[in-house]
Amino acid sequence: MSTATATANVFGSEVPQPAQHGQPGGIMRRLNFVTGLIGGLALATIAGVVTNILTPSGASTATFAPAAPDYVYLAVLLGWVIGFMAGMGAFVGPIRWLLGRDITHADAEYLAGKDLGWKRYWKFTTDHKVVGVQYLIMVMIILGFGGLLAMLIRTELGVTWAEVFSPSFYNSIIGTHGIAMIIGMIIVVMGPIANFIVPIMIGARDMAFPRLNALSLWLLVAATPCLISSLFQGGVQDGWSVYQPLASQGPPGMLGYQMTIIVFAFSTGVASVNLMVTTLTMRAKGMTWSRTPILVYGVFAAALMGLYAFPFYQYSQILAMSDRIFNTSFFDPLEGGSVWLYENLFWLLGHPEVYVIIIPSAAVLMEILPVFYRKPLFSFNFAVAGIVGVVALSGLVWAHHMYMTGWAPAVNYPFMLSTEMISIPVGFLVLVAIGTMWRGVVWTRLPVMAIYAVIFNKMIGGVTGIYLSDVPVDQYMHGSMFVVAHFHYMLMGAGLFGAMGGVAFYFSKMTGRMLDERAGSIGLWTAFVGFQITFGSMFVAGLQGQPRRVLQFDSLFNISNWISTIGAYIIGIGMLIFLGAIISSWMYGEKATSNPFGSKSLEWQTPTPVPLENFAVLPVVTEKPYDYGVPDPYQKELAAVDGDFDTQKVGSQS
Amino acid sequence: MTTTDIRPSGQPDEPEAPTNRPPSMHRVKMWLRRPYARGILVLTVVIGFLLLPLCWLLLAAMNQTGAPASPIMRDIEQTVFVFTLISIPITAFVFAVLVYSLLGWKHISGDEVPADQSPAIRSNTIGVVMWTAVSSLLAFFLVVWGLVELAQITANSYGTIPADEQPGDSQALIVNVTGQQWVWTFEYPQYDGITSETLYLAKDRPVYFNVTSKDVIHNFWAVELGVKIDANPGAITQTGVTPDKLGNFNVRCAELCGMHHAYMETGIQVLEKKDFNSWAREMGGGKTA
Numbered sequence: 056m057s058t059a060t061a062t063a064n065v066f067g068s069e070v071p072q073p074a075q076h077g078q079p080g081g082i083m084r085r086l087n088f089v090t091g092l093i094g095g096l097a098l099a100t101i102a103g104v105v106t107n108i109l110t111p112s113g114a115s116t117a118t119f120a121p122a123a124p125d126y127v128y129l130a131v132l133l134g135w136v137i138g139f140m141a142g143m144g145a146f147v148g149p150i151r152w153l154l155g156r157d158i159t160h161a162d163a164e165y166l167a168g169k170d171l172g173w174k175r176y177w178k179f180t181t182d183h184k185v186v187g188v189q190y191l192i193m194v195m196i197i198l199g200f201g202g203l204l205a206m207l208i209r210t211e212l213g214v215t216w217a218e219v220f221s222p223s224f225y226n227s228i229i230g231t232h233g234i235a236m237i238i239g240m241i242i243v244v245m246g247p248i249a250n251f252i253v254p255i256m257i258g259a260r261d262m263a264f265p266r267l268n269a270l271s272l273w274l275l276v277a278a279t280p281c282l283i284s285s286l287f288q289g290g291v292q293d294g295w296s297v298y299q300p301l302a303s304q305g306p307p308g309m310l311g312y313q314m315t316i317i318v319f320a321f322s323t324g325v326a327s328v329n330l331m332v333t334t335l336t337m338r339a340k341g342m343t344w345s346r347t348p349i350l351v352y353g354v355f356a357a358a359l360m361g362l363y364a365f366p367f368y369q370y371s372q373i374l375a376m377s378d379r380i381f382n383t384s385f386f387d388p389l390e391g392g393s394v395w396l397y398e399n400l401f402w403l404l405g406h407p408e409v410y411v412i413i414i415p416s417a418a419v420l421m422e423i424l425p426v427f428y429r430k431p432l433f434s435f436n437f438a439v440a441g442i443v444g445v446v447a448l449s450g451l452v453w454a455h456h457m458y459m460t461g462w463a464p465a466v467n468y469p470f471m472l473s474t475e476m477i478s479i480p481v482g483f484l485v486l487v488a489i490g491t492m493w494r495g496v497v498w499t500r501l502p503v504m505a506i507y508a509v510i511f512n513k514m515i516g517g518v519t520g521i522y523l524s525d526v527p528v529d530q531y532m533h534g535s536m537f538v539v540a541h542f543h544y545m546l547m548g549a550g551l552f553g554a555m556g557g558v559a560f561y562f563s564k565m566t567g568r569m570l571d572e573r574a575g576s577i578g579l580w581t582a583f584v585g586f587q588i589t590f591g592s593m594f595v596a597g598l599q600g601q602p603r604r605v606l607q608f609d610s611l612f613n614i615s616n617w618i619s620t621i622g623a624y625i626i627g628i629g630m631l632i633f634l635g636a637i638i639s640s641w642m643y644g645e646k647a648t649s650n651p652f653g654s655k656s657l658e659w660q661t662p663t664p665v666p667l668e669n670f671a672v673l674p675v676v677t678e679k680p681y682d683y684g685v686p687d688p689y690q691k692e693l694a695a696v697d698g699d700f701d702t703q704k705v706g707s708q709s
Numbered sequence: 710m711t712t713t714d715i716r717p718s719g720q721p722d723e724p725e726a727p728t729n730r731p732p733s734m735h736r737v738k739m740w741l742r743r744p745y746a747r748g749i750l751v752l753t754v755v756i757g758f759l760l761l762p763l764c765w766l767l768l769a770a771m772n773q774t775g776a777p778a779s780p781i782m783r784d785i786e787q788t789v790f791v792f793t794l795i796s797i798p799i800t801a802f803v804f805a806v807l808v809y810s811l812l813g814w815k816h817i818s819g820d821e822v823p824a825d826q827s828p829a830i831r832s833n834t835i836g837v838v839m840w841t842a843v844s845s846l847l848a849f850f851l852v853v854w855g856l857v858e859l860a861q862i863t864a865n866s867y868g869t870i871p872a873d874e875q876p877g878d879s880q881a882l883i884v885n886v887t888g889q890q891w892v893w894t895f896e897y898p899q900y901d902g903i904t905s906e907t908l909y910l911a912k913d914r915p916v917y918f919n920v921t922s923k924d925v926i927h928n929f930w931a932v933e934l935g936v937k938i939d940a941n942p943g944a945i946t947q948t949g950v951t952p953d954k955l956g957n958f959n960v961r962c963a964e965l966c967g968m969h970h971a972y973m974e975t976g977i978q979v980l981e982k983k984d985f986n987s988w989a990r991e992m993g994g995g996k997t998a
Contacts, residue, residue: 222968229965294965300942301925301967388943394926395941430827434837459928459963460939461920461946464863468856475851482844489806490836494745495827496815507807514803518796522789525855527862530937531771531785534928534963598770600932602963605971609959611773653822684829689743 063160066671073157080165081151086144088177094142095135095277102134103127117382118304128288128307129380132314136277143273144179148266167265169667179273181265184665186272187251188565191558193275194243195634198551200283201235204228206627209589211606213620215613218606225606227290227308234295234312235282238319240546241361241408242275243554244415249330249354251565255658256348258339258676260668263332267325274322278315285311294604296405299386299397303378310379313372320369327358327365339657341676348656348680349438353418356442360407360414360449368404371397395462402453409542410449412550414442417484419557420506424491425681426560426654427503432681433490437483444480448473458526459533467526474524481517485510500652501572501579505556508583512548516541519594537597540590548586555579555633562637563651567664568644571636578633585625592618655682748813749805756808757801764793775933778954778979781862782935788858795847866936866949881915881949884908888920888927888940891973893960900994908960908977910952911985917949928964931977939964952979 062069078084106127114122140146151158158166167182168175175185207228211219220228250272254262262268285291289306302309334355338347374385375397384390386397425432432438454462454470488510497503519541522528532538562570596615601608608616650659657676661669740746768786777783817823885896886908896904908931910916920929922940930937931950938948962973980988 222971226965226968226970292967298926298964301965304925304967388941394943428827429823429825431829431831433830434832436832437837459937460926461941461944467859471855471859472852475848475855478848478851479841479844482840485803486837486840489803489810490830490833492806492810492814493830494814495810496817496823497810498817498823507811510803510807514800518793518800521792521796521851525788525792525851525858527781527785527855527858528788528792530862531782531932531935533937534930595770598767599773600771600959600961602930602961602970604965607971651820651822683825684827685825687828687830689828 061159065160066668070160072159072161075159075161076156079159079161081147081156081162083144083147083166083179086142086147086179087174088143090144091139091142091273095139098138098141099131099134102130106130116303116379117384117387124288124307125310125379129310129314129376132281132284132310135280136314136318139277140273145270145273147179164667167261167667179269181261181269182667183250183254183262183265183268184565186268187247187249189272190242190246190250190275191565193272193279194239194246195637197235197239197279198243199634201232201239202627202630204232204235206623208232209620209623212616213623215608215610215616220606222606223292224290226292226294226604227286229604230291230294230297230312231282231286232295234291234315236546237295237408237412238275238278238282238315240412240550240554241323243412243551244419244557245326245330245354245357245361245411246272246275247565248350248419248554248557248561249358249415250326252561252658253330253351253354254333254337255661255665255669256656257334257337257342257351258657258670258674259333259337260670260673262329263337264329267329271322271326271329274318274325278318278322281311281318282315285309285315296401297375298401299375299378299392299394300388302375303387310376313376313379316372317369317376320365320372323361323365327362330354330358331362339674339676345435346676346679348422349432349435349442350415350418350422352439352442353415353421356418356446357411357415360446361411363450364404364407364411367400368408371400371404374400395457395460398457398460398462399453402456403450405456406453407449409545410445412546414445416509416550416553416557417488418442419560420509420553421484421487421491422656423502423556423560424488424506425683426652426656427498427500428491428495429498429683430491430495430681431679431684433487433493435679435681438487441480441483441487444483445477448477448480452477455524455529458529471524471526475521478517478521478524485513485517501570501575502556502560502652504576505552505559505579508552508579509549509556512544512552512586516544516548519544532597534602535597536593536601536603539603540593540597543586543590543593548590552579552583552586558637560652562640563647564658564663564665566641566644567647568640569647569651571640571644574636574639575633578629578631578636580629581632582626582629585622585627585629588622589619589626590622592616592622656680745809745813749802749809752805752808753798753802756804757797760797760801763797764790767793775954775956775958777935778933778956778958779935779950779952781865781950782933784858784862784865785935788854791854792851795850799843799847862935865951866947881917882911883917883919884910886918886920886929886940887923888929888962888966888973889923890925890967891962891969893927893929893962893973893975897989897994900989900992903989903992903994905992907975909985909988910977910979911982912955912979913951913953914982914985915949915951917947920946920948925966926964927962927966927973930961930963931958932961933958934977937963952977955979955981 061072063072107123110123110126116122116125168180168185176189211225250268285308288308288311290308291297291312292305293302297312334351377383378385378387384392386392386394388394421432421438451473452470454466455474458467488506523532523538523541559570559575592615596612599611601612647663649663657674767789771786777786883898885898887894892906894904894906895908896902920938920940921944922942924942927940928937929940934950934952936948936950938946956979958977960975960977962970966973
């Protein structure tokens, strides 16, 4: 069009621009969440109706169930995901490229939500801070949904004298609770905190691929209804691990699970690549690896593990879906498939995913500790070594979930070795935490108090993990309530409580308001107490021999289940209080200052709310992080007692 | 002079000053003279003793329905006991630091950012090395213990025990275990293929299980015998045990297998050998055995 070389002023320099087509943003000005919903529902309806017409009458699946519900439900899900993403404008960027319309600076600013106010949270916005806040809301929705299901599960188990739910509905809330919580826990730090904080923390203006960032968020939003809708299609009746061939017997709801995983794995893959590229290439000048905060390491490690683990999962679900829809038999042993193939593919995700959850939440805590103890992080190198060790071993331990499957009894030996070895790098992280506490004067604010809950739970989860890692003991405990209690101690006790501390810490930066720490603390500690009651007595039920995923059991297990259910309601109350504190502070809290905790880290040096593009002038890093504290008083004392021997040496011994 | 002790920086041509470094035992004593060091050590011991009953409480919970009823289960319980015992010191130490951090070292509340007053300890070679050494040793012990135990129970399960250690006169009993939604069936091929829905075993007679499934994955868990193995469709998994206690025990399915998974349980009857034989004859088997 116009040949005049338009320029735009980008941070003080004139940058030549491609031709501007129409108003900045183009068609993206009209697309938002509502058009996404309309697109998704419209395409889902069309796809469902067309599939229903095209399906021959009397078609049946491999298990001789009518095939039409399967086909229609799958078409509806596909239509929803594609229609929703199209309605959100996810495909506009590639189409613009095909049309040869390069993006101008004004376009990019519009896409990042400049001057859009609250509306930017409802659009395909590329600004990482908007994506972070959107993730925070999604996390609360998903964890709230999973928590609600947990209450239903405990209600059923507490009512030992009757069946509250039908067995099939009970089985489906177990599976849906499991996968909802896993998804929620994977994104609880990697979503809000990694997207919002990490780019600012490393001194970047945005993520490396802003549109992929928005894509990962909106794919997650598209996946969530797939999971929830499966409850109305018979549900996920096979636990979150959906072992074959039971899964292929299941109702059409299984397709909802499979579609959720396939879409979610795309979302995680995109987000992982984005985070890795961002942290590798966009750190501020002078931010060498020894000056990079530990949270960045944690997020990078989790992204790396997610990147190799999720494809296995996605692949297993694609094969399972193919078994179901096309009557293939990858996992059907009666037709030459293998159930062990599925189990291997599943746990190749299943175990790294545990560390995808734990490592970022531990890293957030290591980021918080120095601020509140006013003390450097103890042994930064060890923290890095711990993370590297966990990443290195994370892919070599999956078959400890399969000790009792009979797949290959001989490999139990090496997998026991690798599993018990991973306790060493995990121990490093505990050392870093208690080393930072060591002799520190703690400023008792809510974020740092979470560390006490986390270390307590992590020790219990870790020690009980030692039993389970041992094949002979696992021969008793595998598949029992003991396992359930153990992984709740790790994922919820260490992962979620750590993430709650992290959210409390970054709340003021993300929302611009101060968190009501009084109400938040009441919620956190109520949940903590309930947590100990629930899962402490669940250990007992497991030791007594209660299998997991049952809705009725021997009267022997009654007492521990009653106690457990009471504890679960206490957790529920605590979490509601915490959630209430977050919501009310977000709406009515007092305005936050830019650095209420006196942190020296880069992200706290920006104003609150953080402006678009974060930094007018990119920062230069000249020091190691965590430069807090005063010279060790024991150095002087020792020198006085012992004369003038080398004070440096003695100081480092303390 | 003030408290700061400023030594003249060494000129390059000056001989190196003699180090007046105290011997290591002295340094340990110095360290122990610090109040927090004693506090944490005392707390560690106290918490350790408070946790000690867990070693027995865990086993008490496991033994409520009559376990251990086999050598394998005894091995499992021994392992639980030992692992609990060796986890206690390190757990007690970490808990002691947590408690001391809240009660012993100072804390500040309030909304104002406090002035820095914690010592700027960036690392501590001795602490780090000790932690690594202790945790590696513990992990090494766990691995070795686990490998030896695993080899032992594998031998017990699969019948590779040397002949002179084989118990008694009898030949091993073979039981074909079949899981299907949602019942267990036990078949005795040595007794004309009689079948039962309760598992009958003879005391002190080794039994080998051939486990399979007709439909989905189940998990055959003979709770008090410490036996657990998946029942996979289209495959036979094997395990075994020698029950050595008379009584009624439980079989439960430990792998979600569909709607009535919770109800997929049955009993085990461990009988004296002659009672077992008469049971088998009553059922119509054992004429040829």
